[in-house]
Amino acid sequence: MSHHPLKTRRDDFHLIADDSLRASLVAVLGLSADRVAKFDDETPLFGALPELDSMAVASLLTDFEDRLGIHIDDDDVDAESFETFGALRDMLARKLR
Numbered sequence: 001m002s003h004h005p006l007k008t009r010r011d012d013f014h015l016i017a018d019d020s021l022r023a024s025l026v027a028v029l030g031l032s033a034d035r036v037a038k039f040d041d042e043t044p045l046f047g048a049l050p051e052l053d054s055m056a057v058a059s060l061l062t063d064f065e066d067r068l069g070i071h072i073d074d075d076d077v078d079a080e081s082f083e084t085f086g087a088l089r090d091m092l093a094r095k096l097r
Contacts, residue, residue: 013093014090017096018089020064028060031049041085043084064092064095
Protein backbone atom coordinates (compact mmCIF):
# COMPACT_ATOMS: atom_id res chain seq x y z
CA MET A 1 0.00 0.00 0.00
CA SER A 2 1.45 3.35 -0.96
CA HIS A 3 1.43 6.30 1.40
CA HIS A 4 0.14 9.66 0.24
CA PRO A 5 0.33 12.91 2.17
CA LEU A 6 -2.82 13.30 4.19
CA LYS A 7 -3.79 16.36 6.16
CA THR A 8 -6.17 14.34 8.30
CA ARG A 9 -5.23 11.65 10.79
CA ARG A 10 -3.36 8.80 9.21
CA ASP A 11 -4.94 5.49 10.09
CA ASP A 12 -5.53 2.22 8.29
CA PHE A 13 -9.05 3.20 7.24
CA HIS A 14 -7.83 6.42 5.64
CA LEU A 15 -4.93 4.68 3.92
CA ILE A 16 -7.17 1.93 2.54
CA ALA A 17 -9.76 4.49 1.43
CA ASP A 18 -7.06 6.67 -0.13
CA ASP A 19 -5.51 3.84 -2.15
CA SER A 20 -8.91 2.48 -3.19
CA LEU A 21 -10.18 5.90 -4.26
CA ARG A 22 -7.07 6.49 -6.36
CA ALA A 23 -7.45 3.05 -7.99
CA SER A 24 -11.15 3.67 -8.69
CA LEU A 25 -10.50 7.06 -10.28
CA VAL A 26 -8.00 5.42 -12.62
CA ALA A 27 -10.16 2.36 -13.39
CA VAL A 28 -13.58 3.99 -13.68
CA LEU A 29 -12.77 7.47 -15.01
CA GLY A 30 -9.75 6.49 -17.06
CA LEU A 31 -7.55 9.10 -15.40
CA SER A 32 -3.81 8.49 -15.51
CA ALA A 33 -2.24 7.04 -12.38
CA ASP A 34 0.36 9.83 -12.45
CA ARG A 35 -2.36 12.49 -12.45
CA VAL A 36 -4.31 10.83 -9.64
CA ALA A 37 -1.13 10.36 -7.57
CA LYS A 38 -0.84 14.16 -7.39
CA PHE A 39 -4.34 14.62 -5.94
CA ASP A 40 -4.44 15.92 -2.37
CA ASP A 41 -7.22 16.67 0.12
CA GLU A 42 -8.16 19.92 -1.63
CA THR A 43 -8.18 18.63 -5.22
CA PRO A 44 -11.64 19.46 -6.60
CA LEU A 45 -13.51 16.54 -8.17
CA PHE A 46 -17.17 16.94 -9.17
CA GLY A 47 -17.53 19.99 -11.40
CA ALA A 48 -13.77 20.18 -11.96
CA LEU A 49 -13.10 16.86 -13.68
CA PRO A 50 -14.97 16.59 -17.00
CA GLU A 51 -14.74 12.78 -16.65
CA LEU A 52 -16.76 12.91 -13.41
CA ASP A 53 -20.37 13.40 -14.45
CA SER A 54 -23.51 12.02 -12.80
CA MET A 55 -23.22 8.68 -14.62
CA ALA A 56 -19.59 8.36 -13.52
CA VAL A 57 -20.63 9.04 -9.91
CA ALA A 58 -22.95 6.02 -10.04
CA SER A 59 -20.19 3.88 -11.57
CA LEU A 60 -17.70 5.03 -8.91
CA LEU A 61 -20.11 4.20 -6.09
CA THR A 62 -20.58 0.68 -7.48
CA ASP A 63 -16.81 0.30 -7.85
CA PHE A 64 -16.25 1.45 -4.25
CA GLU A 65 -18.78 -1.09 -3.00
CA ASP A 66 -17.16 -3.92 -4.98
CA ARG A 67 -13.58 -2.88 -4.28
CA LEU A 68 -14.04 -2.27 -0.54
CA GLY A 69 -16.83 -4.73 0.28
CA ILE A 70 -19.05 -1.96 1.65
CA HIS A 71 -22.61 -0.81 1.03
CA ILE A 72 -23.18 2.86 0.30
CA ASP A 73 -26.71 4.13 0.95
CA ASP A 74 -28.16 7.21 -0.72
CA ASP A 75 -28.07 8.86 2.72
CA ASP A 76 -24.28 8.37 2.84
CA VAL A 77 -23.69 10.52 -0.23
CA ASP A 78 -24.35 14.20 -0.79
CA ALA A 79 -22.95 16.89 -3.07
CA GLU A 80 -20.14 17.63 -0.62
CA SER A 81 -18.99 13.99 -0.72
CA PHE A 82 -17.71 14.42 -4.28
CA GLU A 83 -16.54 18.02 -3.92
CA THR A 84 -12.90 17.23 -3.16
CA PHE A 85 -10.61 14.22 -3.06
CA GLY A 86 -10.31 14.55 0.72
CA ALA A 87 -14.08 14.68 1.27
CA LEU A 88 -14.66 11.57 -0.83
CA ARG A 89 -11.79 9.69 0.83
CA ASP A 90 -13.14 10.61 4.28
CA MET A 91 -16.62 9.35 3.35
CA LEU A 92 -15.12 6.03 2.26
CA ALA A 93 -13.03 5.80 5.43
CA ARG A 94 -16.18 6.31 7.54
CA LYS A 95 -17.89 3.48 5.65
CA LEU A 96 -14.94 1.17 6.39
CA ARG A 97 -15.10 1.73 10.15
